[in-house]
Amino acid sequence: MKKDRPATEKKIYDAFLSILKVKGPQGVGINAIAKEAGVSKELIYRYFGGLKGLLLQYAQKGDFFKSLLVLDDKEKSSVEDLKQFAKEGTKELRENKLTQEILRWQLLENNKETKDLFKYTNSQIGKIFAISDKDTSLNHAFQLMIGGYVYFTLLSKFNKTFITTDLTKEETWVKFDKALEKTIDLFNEK
Amino acid sequence: MKKDRPATEKKIYDAFLSILKVKGPQGVGINAIAKEAGVSKELIYRYFGGLKGLLLQYAQKGDFFKSLLVLDDKEKSSVEDLKQFAKEGTKELRENKLTQEILRWQLLENNKETKDLFKYTNSQIGKIFAISDKDTSLNHAFQLMIGGYVYFTLLSKFNKTFITTDLTKEETWVKFDKALEKTIDLFNEK
């Protein structure tokens, strides 16, 4: 057996990401990660300080919401910015499994282990909503619809449909996008 | 020890509901239920056919979404109906912990054990969305916003805020309600 700590650390970290992506928060555990990495779990404690440390490092690296930060430099909010974000943001959300599982995680628990992780992710999301005006009906409607988008995205992992709405069809998500866009327009015409 | 099968069955069933309400889907297990009921777990297998049977019975009793079915008899959808449901439905959702945990459950898994349970709950929700016209932007916007409402409700169990939005304040939910109502209005004025 060769000795290569950096490579081993990467194997562990990658295994963690892989499990989170595939199995979700429920699958994330010391034993599962060690097995996936093909490494003794003792090393996870030694190199990362256990699962807690692994999460912390993950949070600080911030391997999520990457493409959602395109609007980061914008100072003011315009209707077009809002519409652009809605379109790009929802697309990114549907494609980034890792981000989805972190959002799912937030619906399950919020303890001292995950606290830091969620703190970082929320700071990322916060940048997004900073571009729309505060405390208006549009803002609240926008938040609700984005929330709904998240909800349906998470739901689509285990459910093919929401009632009669087919969550597997790309067409459905296009319609959601259009509804979102139209709502923004209606609020602005007023 | 007295022998009273009906009483024992009720203790088991109530324990199941209590655990689901307090601990959520993650807390539901044979041992936990037996302990909460103060009864040997063997009886759960004997009387209900294990956890699976317990879930099935729960699904068929349908102790959820009760107050959401006030619109059950309505045949056609009117704007006022939609607004009324939005208001009453979201209120019910926020108050019914049991319903919340079933919705949370759907975000975690959908296997043969929970399949029947979700089938029944979804048929209940289906009645709600049947009152709004299919395949319009309003319908999709409405779905998104209700989805967002569910999302924020589930989120509020572990998170006090969504970014800057305080999920503990009643005021916040009032604003969400107003945003929902206003959106319906805007779509209808058009």
Place this chain on the structure above:
DNA sequence: AAATATTGTTACCGGGTGGTTACAAATATA
């Protein structure tokens, strides 16, 4: 080359899980 430090594995611990078996106690039946 010898001693030391680092990397990695194995085996174990206490505790919890779902599930079953064996047995005791209470009730119903003969």
Place this chain on the structure above:
DNA sequence: TATATTTGTAACCACCCGGTAACAATATTT
């Protein structure tokens, strides 16, 4: 009253979990 059935408990099983201690193998330093 004696026998059989139902109700209930306790102990056990194999298997998982997170966590740790003991030990082997490889690098590094002296």
